[in-house]
Amino acid sequence: DAGITQSPRHKVTETGTPVTLRCHQTENHRYMYWYRQDPGHGLRLIHYSYGVKDTDKGEVSDGYSVSRSKTEDFLLTLESATSSQTSVYFCAISELAGVETQYFGPGTRLLVL
Amino acid sequence: AQTVTQSQPEMSVQEAETVTLSCTYDTSESDYYLFWYKQPPSRQMILVIRQEAYKQQNATENRFSVNFQKAAKSFSLKISDSQLGDAAMYFCAYSNTDKLIFGTGTRLQVFP
Numbered sequence: 001d002a003g004i005t006q007s008p009r010h011k012v013t014e015t016g017t018p019v020t021l022r023c024h025q026t027e028n029h030r031y032m033y034w035y036r037q038d039p040g041h042g043l044r045l046i047h048y049s050y051g052v053k054d055t056d057k058g059e060v061s062d063g064y065s066v067s068r069s070k071t072e073d074f075l076l077t078l079e080s081a082t083s084s085q086t087s088v089y090f091c092a093i094s095e096l097a098g099v100e101t102q103y104f105g106p107g108t109r110l111l112v113l
Numbered sequence: 114a115q116t117v118t119q120s121q122p123e124m125s126v127q128e129a130e131t132v133t134l135s136c137t138y139d140t141s142e143s144d145y146y147l148f149w150y151k152q153p154p155s156r157q158m159i160l161v162i163r164q165e166a167y168k169q170q171n172a173t174e175n176r177f178s179v180n181f182q183k184a185a186k187s188f189s190l191k192i193s194d195s196q197l198g199d200a201a202m203y204f205c206a207y208s209n210t211d212k213l214i215f216g217t218g219t220r221l222q223v224f225p
Contacts, residue, residue, distance in 0.1 A: 042204055043204065045212055048212065088156065090158060092158075101160050104158035106156065
């Protein structure tokens with residue numbers, strides 16, 4: 001199994017508070033991704049990174065920001081959480097661009113009250 | 114824009130039988146990759162099988178095989194000799210750049 005961890009695994013927060021989710025990898029893969037999973041939508045890409053300090057937006061990036069200061073860590077921040085951001089968040093990594101297999105972390109369940 | 118469609122929200126199969134999950138996609142590209150991921154109740158996303166569009170031969174992984182019809186833009190997953198542990202959500206995904214595009218998933222139930 002690819003070495004990917006996510007923290008926290010579960011979080012409950014209130015509307016308007018900032019939230020940061022962390023993805024950590026031990027595989028030294030270049031590409032890292034953040035997805036959200038909602039019923040009826042499958043997985044949708046929020047942001048991705050193609051190197052340290054190199055990031056780009058995905059399909060559903062509004063309300064989210066990311067940072068990658070080290071190869072192994074990719075942070076997802078909800079600046080001011082809203083109830084519509086209640087979801088399960090997955091981090092994924094891949095060695096090369098998306099044509100290579102992506103390996104997923106265990107997911108973080110976030111509830112915004 | 115590329116899209117991936119899974120038209121079967123739920124499927125069921127008897128243990129030891131065969132089931133086929135459907136997936137269609139839309140793209141104007143000629144080179145791309147297609148994937149099937151499995152998500153059991155643990156929520157872990159697990160790669161089942163991968164197909165490179167330039168390869169005409171259908172990919173196979175043990176009991177899992179695909180029927181890749183490039184002209185029809187169809188990529189179905191066949192599970193043979195179904196087992197109780199195959200019960201999960203199955204997602205079809207497409208990629209030709211640095212992003213995966215997922216379908217909405219098919220929930221597979223396996224009955225003993």
